Amino acid sequence: MKYNFDEIIDRRGTATVAYEGQRKVYDYENLEPFWIADMDIKTPDFIIDHLKNKLDQAHFGYLVWKQDEYLNAIKHWYKTRFSVNVQKNDIYYVPSILFTVTEVIREFTKEDEGVLIHTPSYNAFINLIEGNNRRLVESPLIKKENGYELDKAQFEKMAAQDDVKVLVLCNPHNPTGKVWTKEECEFMKEVCEKNDVFIVSDEIHMDFVRSEKGFYSMTNQMKLDSPILVVTGLGKTFNLASLASSYMITKHRYFTLQFNRKLATYYGLAAANTLAVEAVKVAYTQAGDWVDQLNQHIERNMDILDDFIKSEMPEQLTFIKPDSTYLAWIDFSKSGFNESEVQKALQSVGKIATGIGNSFEISESHHFRMNLACSEEKLVNGLEAIKKSFTALSNNKI
Numbered sequence: 444m445k446y447n448f449d450e451i452i453d454r455r456g457t458a459t460v461a462y463e464g465q466r467k468v469y470d471y472e473n474l475e476p477f478w479i480a481d482m483d484i485k486t487p488d489f490i491i492d493h494l495k496n497k498l499d500q501a502h503f504g505y506l507v508w509k510q511d512e513y514l515n516a517i518k519h520w521y522k523t524r525f526s527v528n529v530q531k532n533d534i535y536y537v538p539s540i541l542f543t544v545t546e547v548i549r550e551f552t553k554e555d556e557g558v559l560i561h562t563p564s565y566n567a568f569i570n571l572i573e574g575n576n577r578r579l580v581e582s583p584l585i586k587k588e589n590g591y592e593l594d595k596a597q598f599e600k601m602a603a604q605d606d607v608k609v610l611v612l613c614n615p616h617n618p619t620g621k622v623w624t625k626e627e628c629e630f631m632k633e634v635c636e637k638n639d640v641f642i643v644s645d646e647i648h649m650d651f652v653r654s655e656k657g658f659y660s661m662t663n664q665m666k667l668d669s670p671i672l673v674v675t676g677l678g679k680t681f682n683l684a685s686l687a688s689s690y691m692i693t694k695h696r697y698f699t700l701q702f703n704r705k706l707a708t709y710y711g712l713a714a715a716n717t718l719a720v721e722a723v724k725v726a727y728t729q730a731g732d733w734v735d736q737l738n739q740h741i742e743r744n745m746d747i748l749d750d751f752i753k754s755e756m757p758e759q760l761t762f763i764k765p766d767s768t769y770l771a772w773i774d775f776s777k778s779g780f781n782e783s784e785v786q787k788a789l790q791s792v793g794k795i796a797t798g799i800g801n802s803f804e805i806s807e808s809h810h811f812r813m814n815l816a817c818s819e820e821k822l823v824n825g826l827e828a829i830k831k832s833f834t835a836l837s838n839n840k841i
Contacts, residue, residue: 482816508715620765654766688719769816776809793828
């Protein structure tokens with residue numbers, strides 16, 4: 444079956460953050476959204492139809508999430524998509540990815556102790572670390588001509604600090620779209636194990652890897668009681684972010700015991716979301732072809748962006764096409780303008796909202812992030828808006 448990812452989706456008036464949440468982030472309103480990481484692409488019909496059938500049962504009492512159909516669906520996805528054998532006893536329903544990351548940070552560090560991240564970083568990680576009064580420890584990625592690399596010497600140096608006890612890994616990486624290699628994952632695991640650093644790997648973008656080498660999950664590095672936890676879910680792949688639930692995979696018995704005890708007796712969050720559990724069952728058994736076609740669409744959009752920058756704005760923008768995610772990390776340093784000037788132009792002239800670079804970087808930023816999970820028409824209009832914005836800057840018309 445051929446799926447249409449170029450359908451124009453108008454989400455205005457649906458209380459979606461991409462539109463109605465702009466006033467919290469931007470100086471202008473009613474901007475065309477290319478910022479937050481959800482898609483202007485419909486959740487596939489076979490998931491919606493399954494959820495409609497579930498609604499028809501007309502009862503939504505407390506749910507036992509630990510069902511063979513749910514666990515087997517996750518096992519099937521990991522086996523068929525990533526060639527990983529996940530054990531059912533290692534899978535646990537969790538309220539959300541960021542909640543789980545936070546609990547790892549709280550369990551293995553004390554206030555003012557260090558949490559290691561790769562920068563630039565998914566901005567929510569920065570907020571969680573600072574919000575929990577932990578010290579943010581950077582391992583900056585090295586920018587190369589064809590992508591980003593792990594700075595092994597710097598990473599090892601940072602992980603060896605006495606008070607660094609957690610690595611928050613974004614796998615694949617947001618915002619750069621870097622796909623971590625097997626060798627890099629093995630290296631990070633060895634360094635962290637040697638220095639008693641617990642790894643929590645957020646793998647929410649795992650289904651968007653488009654490189655020939657494919658996705659390498661940190662589940663591959665797990666043995667009994669390995670200090671590694673993987674957390675992921677359907678939110679990004681199937682545009683189900685507001686069905687707030689996820690799942691974690693770990694063999695670390697101590698953390699699992701503590702986490703599940705707190706869910707039930709400290710937070711009162713042990714109840715599972717029926718629709719989220721049902722979505723896993725159908726998505727992970729029926730959606731392989733849909734995801735493949737979605738990635739082809741995103742790759743085409745990445746090519747359109749790449750060609751546009753090279754042909755229309757080579758003196759102002761630089762872009763390294765990522766091997767994963769639907770997010771483009773665009774460098775405007777060649778333009779000579781600072782972030783404040785660029786953002787004012789994008790918002791006031793281009794009338795578009797892009798991810799603001801300084802929320803992903805600790806130091807001064809010369810980037811903005813652009814969400815390409817949309818129709819080709821929307822993307823082309825957005826690119827013209829970017830060009831118009833920089834033209835206004837160059838002509839001193841801001």
